[in-house]
Amino acid sequence: MSHKYPKTVLCVGKETVNTVLEEIEKINRFAHADIIELRADYIKEEELTEENLTKIKNASDKEILFTLRKQEEGGQRKISDSVREAFCFTAIKIGFEYIDIENSTPKDMLDRIMSEVRKAGRSTQLILSFHNFSETLESEISEKFNDIKSKNPDIIKIVTMANSEADSNFIIDFVRSNVSDSVRLALFCMGEWGTTNRIQCHNLGSALTYLAVASGTGTASGQLTYDEFVSNPDIQKTTICGLIGKPIRHSMSPLVHNAGYRDQNINCKYILIETDDIDFAIHYIKSNNIRGLSATMPLKIKAIKFLDDIDPLAEKIGSINTIVNTAGKLKGYNTDVVGAIRSIKDVMTLKNKKVAMIGAGGAARAIGVGLIEEGAEVIILNRTVEKAERLAGDLKCRFSGIDPAKLQDCDLIINTTSVGMYPRVDESILQEIPPEAVVMDIVYYPLETKLLKLAKQNGNETITGFGMFIYQAAEQYKLFTTNDPPLEVMKKVSLERLSELGK
Ligand code: ATR
Numbered sequence: 489m490s491h492k493y494p495k496t497v498l499c500v501g502k503e504t505v506n507t508v509l510e511e512i513e514k515i516n517r518f519a520h521a522d523i524i525e526l527r528a529d530y531i532k533e534e535e536l537t538e539e540n541l542t543k544i545k546n547a548s549d550k551e552i553l554f555t556l557r558k559q560e561e562g563g564q565r566k567i568s569d570s571v572r573e574a575f576c577f578t579a580i581k582i583g584f585e586y587i588d589i590e591n592s593t594p595k596d597m598l599d600r601i602m603s604e605v606r607k608a609g610r611s612t613q614l615i616l617s618f619h620n621f622s623e624t625l626e627s628e629i630s631e632k633f634n635d636i637k638s639k640n641p642d643i644i645k646i647v648t649m650a651n652s653e654a655d656s657n658f659i660i661d662f663v664r665s666n667v668s669d670s671v672r673l674a675l676f677c678m679g680e681w682g683t684t685n686r687i688q689c690h691n692l693g694s695a696l697t698y699l700a701v702a703s704g705t706g707t708a709s710g711q712l713t714y715d716e717f718v719s720n721p722d723i724q725k726t727t728i729c730g731l732i733g734k735p736i737r738h739s740m741s742p743l744v745h746n747a748g749y750r751d752q753n754i755n756c757k758y759i760l761i762e763t764d765d766i767d768f769a770i771h772y773i774k775s776n777n778i779r780g781l782s783a784t785m786p787l788k789i790k791a792i793k794f795l796d797d798i799d800p801l802a803e804k805i806g807s808i809n810t811i812v813n814t815a816g817k818l819k820g821y822n823t824d825v826v827g828a829i830r831s832i833k834d835v836m837t838l839k840n841k842k843v844a845m846i847g848a849g850g851a852a853r854a855i856g857v858g859l860i861e862e863g864a865e866v867i868i869l870n871r872t873v874e875k876a877e878r879l880a881g882d883l884k885c886r887f888s889g890i891d892p893a894k895l896q897d898c899d900l901i902i903n904t905t906s907v908g909m910y911p912r913v914d915e916s917i918l919q920e921i922p923p924e925a926v927v928m929d930i931v932y933y934p935l936e937t938k939l940l941k942l943a944k945q946n947g948n949e950t951i952t953g954f955g956m957f958i959y960q961a962a963e964q965y966k967l968f969t970t971n972d973p974p975l976e977v978m979k980k981v982s983l984e985r986l987s988e989l990g991k
Contacts, residue, residue, distance in 0.1 A: 493726060493755045494674075494690050495522035497553060497698045498714060499707040501530040501564070505540045511701055512547045518714055519728050519759065519776035523586065524548055525698070527707055528556040528575065529563040538578050549760065551585035553615070561590045562619055562708075569597055576601050580612045588615040588645065591636050602639070613642035615674070615696075624648040624655035624677060629662060633673070643672045643695050647708070650677035656685040660692065667693040682710015691724045718776075727756040728776065729968045733784030734764040740982050741782055744961050747981040751974045766790045773813055780968030781811040782961075788850060795820045801861075805854045810964050823963035824851065824956070825858035828930070831955025836900065836926055838862035844895050844925075846917050847904035848875040848887075851930055855904060856883045869894060895922050902928045908937035921946045932957045935986055958982060 498521045502508045508531065515521050526544060528536060545552055556572050557563030579587050580601075589601060605614045616639060618632040629646060636644045650656040656677055663675050674696035676682070676689040690697040700706030700713045717723060731741045737760070745758035756779075763769050764786050773781060783791055788807040792798065795811065797819040802808045808820035832838060841864050845852055848870035856879065859866050866885040870876035873889045880887035888894050895901060895918075907917040909931040916938040921927060927943035932953030940950045961982075962973040 494693060494695055494697050495551075496520055496714075496717065497523045497525045497696050498701055499525045499527060499698055499705075499711070500701070501527040501705070501707045503530060503532050503535075505531065505535050505543065508544055509547050511705075512544065514701055515550065515714075516548050517772075519730075519761075519772070519778060520718055520725060521550060521699070521714065522726075522757075523551045523553050523696070525553040525555055525588075525707075526584075527564070528554060529558075529565060529567060530707075533565075536575070538582070541575075541578060541584075542582050545582050545584060553586035553588060554579035554584040555588040557588075557590070561592065562621055569594060573597050573601065577604055580604050580608050583608075583611055585611070586613045586615055586643075588617055591616050591618045591632065591639075598639075602641075615643040615645050616641035617645035617647070617674075619646075620648040621678070622649050624650050624658065626658055629659070629675075633662075633666065637671070643674055645674040645696065647675070648677055649679045650681040650685060651679065653681060656681035659685060660688050663689045663692045663694050667695075676710075678709045680710070682708075683712055686710060686712060687720065687723055691722075724755065727754075727779045728759060729756060729780040729782075730759040730761050730778060731782045731784065732761045732763060732769045732773075733787050734762050736760055736762050736784060739784075740957075740985055741961060743985055744958070744978045744982050745965060745968075748965050748974050748978050749969075751977040752969075752971055754969060754971070756969065766794065770794045770818075773811065773818065774816060777813070779813055780964065781813075782964055783809055783811060792820060794818065801825060801857065805857045807850055807854065809960070810967060812967050821963075821967060822854055823960040823967070824854045826963045827956040827958075827960030828855045829858045829862060830959040831951055832900065832928065834955060835949065835951055838864040838900075840865065841899040842897060843867070843900045843902065844869055844898045845902045845904055846870070846890060848872070848879045849904065852904040853879055853882070855902065855930070856885070860885065864900075867894060867898075890917070892918070892920055892922075895925065898922065898925045900926045900928065902930065903937075903939055904930050906931065908934075908939050910934060914938055916942055918942070921948055923947065926951060929953050930956055933986060934990060954983070954986075 498515045500508055500511045515524050556575050559566050576587055605612050616636045659677050667673050672695040675694050676686045698711055699717050700711045703713050742758045749756040796817045799821040802820050802822035805822050808822050810821040810823050812819050843859050843864045843866050846869045848868055868876045868880045868887040869890045876887035903917045907915050910933050913934055921943050926949045928951035929937045929939050930953040931937050935952050943950050958979050962975050965973040
């Protein structure tokens, strides 16, 4: 996310680990919740252990902020500096994405924590904070801002008590003048002006907006609840897109889409919604006003009957991989076809070309519809001939088993099966490849599959599955944002990730 776009922080201040975990479970369902703040000073002493903190960290895919505030700074109980320091080190070790430390922390302790944060690379970010629980002093805010900024934390946090509208207005002006792409400042006030102040500071790009899970569970006065935040029409909310399906943890889609949003400076984020329950998925999309979804197995077919509208091409294929939500109306698309056809057309034309497609599953059905629309002459080759026959019947094309004789004089051979996909990288659906044909694999990890290696050695031109992946993602990006996708940026981040995975 660009720094201009604030993140929401859902505060969890509970005494026992079990109640913390229950609260996190609720927050996991909040699409607009970016960060969970664990107020560790609320947890009773005997339960505050490394083991329990690890359990808490593992309870959510969302970013977690660790705060162990001392009593003089508004914390819940007396905790010595040495204990606080030790727990900060533990939180960094466990991999909490943020820790919040008071600017008043003794310098040597702060230096040690900051050096530990730096050692952890970018995995933990430091929020250096100042609170004044009784008043808002203009000179103090400027002084603390400069002091904290000079220490170079990831986020500068300043929170004061506003006792008048003038106090609140001063804070709003301060945010307006000081937030920039390079300065991440979380500034807002507490007290009776807090609510309107927080809304305005959020809209002006104050880095963090703290929210309570429900009324009565907040950790400071003036905090909005999550529901109030989501339903407030004056708040500029981040547009949310995401991926539904299961399993999806290893998907590259968040990386690719979020890189695009960052590049184009769009207040949008792409999240993972891991579920195979279509009723839950549809409810989640509507209740959280999710703008766009990529859909993968096992929801590509199941989702269709819940849609208000379907693109004719997707209807013809009988499966969707994309849902666009426009004012509560859901429309389905299939961008796999566009992705596959575009990646082939980078290399060759399709009209009147002979194409052998190996496999008769969902991917084959989608690509087959696209090939036929382009005027290609298709033959489906599949291990289970009955399945090839069924698909060929629907597409009105020829079929056979995987018979090498049928590959002779083909212009293009496409592997639509998962054979050769990591970890089975030494397998190839074909051992002999006829000369002349262009050979395409839809598997993109590894980028060069065994089949494509064999084809290259044989002197054939090849098309990797990466083109189909990136073009289908770009097409989704366009549907979600209506912008032209930043293709080069999307390609770059995903190729980098694939090359890291290959190491
Ligand atoms: P998708 O929806 O991703 O296309 P699918 O519906 O499970 O996945 O389809 C998998 C395809 O790969 C099928 O055509 C399958 O052949 P069968 O119909 O004979 O099962 C094919 N496939 C998978 N593993 C295979 C293997 N080891 N050898 C040959 N074909 C294989």
